[in-house]
Amino acid sequence: MKQIVCLATSPWYPIPTRKQQVMSRLHDAEVLYFDPSVSIIAPIKDRSALAHCKAYHKPGEKVADHITVYALPPVLPFFNKYRWINRLNQKRMAAYVRKVMKRHGFEKPVLWTYSPVCADLVDHVPHSALVYDCVDRHSAYGGLMNPQLVDQMEMDLAAKSDMVFATADSLCQRLKAANPKAAFIPNGANFELFSKAAEPRPVPQELQTLQGPILGFVGALQSCIEYGWVVHAAKARPQWNFVFIGKEKPGVDLSDLRALPNVHFLGLKPHEQLPDYLAAFDVCLNLFASGDLSKDVSPLKFYEYLATGKPIVSTPQPDQVLQYESIMQVARTPEQFVNCCAEAIVDTTPERVKARMEAGRQSSWDARVSQMESMLREMKIL
Secondary structure: OEEEEEEOOOOOOOOOOHHHHHHHHOOOEEEEEEEOOOEOOHHHHOOOHHHHHHHHHOOOEEEEOOEEEEEOOOEOOOOOOOHHHHHHHHHHHHHHHHHHHHHHOOOOOEEEEOOHHHHHOHHHOOOOEEEEEEOOOHHHOOOOOOHHHHHHHHHHHHHHOOEEEEOOHHHHHHHOOOOOOOEEOOOOEOHHHHHHHHOOOOOOHHHOOOOOOEEEEEOOEOOOEOHHHHHHHHHHOOOOEEEEEOOEOOOOOOHHHHOOOOEEEEEOOOHHHHHHHHHHOOEEEEOEOOOHHHHOOOOHHHHHHHHHOOOEEEOOOOHHHHHHHHHOEEOOOHHHHHHHHHHHHOOOOHHHHHHHHHHHHHOEHHHHHHHHHHHHHHOOOO
């Protein structure tokens, strides 16, 4: 079996993202999956982070026959502002990774990375090949970082890589300057799971008392979401219900939405329960606001929506959703958003449902990973 060391930017639990979906579908591979580090000062703001700081002392967890998950040690803060700090952090991370590799008999695995900070780690970990899978414009997140430094580390990582994947065409074109082999592979959907929403499902208790159409959003409640349009629509159509499922990110002001009686926040739900909620939606909402981060994302939720066959209303961001404009509604103003939602509520003919589900099938994780594996086999990496 091929040996793979995955340095992820999302922990294995609780929400499966691109990293988990890809690693779980690679054929004939044994995977060591490393959850991302937390800063040593993280517990000052969040006491629960203390457990994450100590998690690297625990033995690896076997989450599948071929996947073992480990936590990385905590790191010094400000590593995205000062490269010398990142180099210290990554040298320590590399020593820990080498120790775990030795425990599992890994000698020169494929090193599969997801973060620009790994540019300063890869030279310290023996590997047969290096893959960088770029899932975001990391320098657009803001916070305690020097965006120019983050961009430079990313370009350094791409230049060192034997293969680069990117979830958005704009990301891919940028990375081609450092590595001409960069390839555009969007995110996908767990089609087998989310297509269950097209079947009769039990209505979750929180939704049973709602009267009128349900227009729902599933995903992280972060600053790049167009909340203002929902406020406008919820006031214009008080008979509609707007439901948000997902974790609220720090610094996001949802007070205007919370003040409205027809807007409901259900919090984070277990992934396997999402088809029950989506089955009860009349319309699925893709609500990215205009901005640097939005144009470079590849929204997992959008492909999951397609797999359900449900009507979709989207903003024009990111660009990659516009190829599906013929089977959904795209709003470009708050007023259009209200009209598009009204059209979507009745966009339920069998032909339209089938077309959306077929688009979801073609965008499945099985299809995406198969495409990745084909490229990597051609290059003798896998």
